[in-house]
Amino acid sequence: MLVKDIVFSAMQPSNNLTIGNYIGAIKQWVNIQNTYKCIYCIADLHAITNNNFNNLKTLSLNTLALYLACGIDPDINIICLQSKIVEHSQLHWILSCYVNWNKLRHMTQFKNRYMKYSHLSNKITVGLFTYPILMTSDILLYQTKYVPVGYDQKQHLEFSREIAKNFNKKYGNIFTIPKPIIAKISKITSLLNPKKKMSKSDINNNNYISLLDKPELVTKKINNAITDSDNPPIIKYDLKNKPGISNLLNILSVLTNISITNLEKDLNNTNYRQLKRIVANEINNILFKIQKKYFSIRNKEKYLNSILISGNRKAKIIAKNTLSKVYKVVSIK
């Protein structure tokens, strides 16, 4: 039998996975779960780089329940919790000895956070700085061939590829070189500021739609989404001049599987209010299914924990194998 290629991806635990996370990542994870050997991780170690959560265990279980509610099948995928597989941290240290610190200074995500917190220099931790190395460790530990991620993680993937290539050049074929898989439509933007990414950590929750938002709230948020004042209203995909309308079209296209071009034709005589009603309905249809499943499993903690225990065990076997090769070549084994 052919051995399946390995797919790895992860998300930070959070209460507020958004429709953007669903469209940009989780929906893809579900689409490819029968084709590859997939490892879907909950990145709790990454979550402590920028927040002071004191309930990460709860948030991790929420996230796991959301993965399942969105259609990730625990019987065919490995679902694991990053902090429980110590090899992630161990490889992180080794790799950090092979990365020039200047490289990290230029990572966009770091630069953005750095600017955001520049008035609070005590918020800028070494963990935030070395975040991409931990992410690289996550990926390389599993000999990952493909990494489905949102467009915003593309630079981190490039970084991982470079580390893997350099390490292999020095020591032989230790790591598989990972490739990103980025969905055609993966950039869902903020509802009130459609030039910015929709982010679950946005302080204004009117900017995003959480997968657990109630239907009335979804309708309200979509109704308030920024469009434009073109008169007559034109439903046309134009990221530069009509970012709000384009965002709504992106959401609609992914949720209905209808191409943007066909949507533009179908919605030719539609005004913005009607477009918003259609979008809100589609979102509410999908959220209804997700929430129904979510609330039916979220309080079954024994079941949820058993999925993690089994996933962690399987993940650890692969991770250990890679780490042991690395230890050998850096001569500490």
Ligand code: TRP
């Ligand atoms: N940094 C990713 C994010 O915030 C989450 C993540 C952690 C990840 N480790 C990863 C994604 C490995 C892909 C592969 O979205």
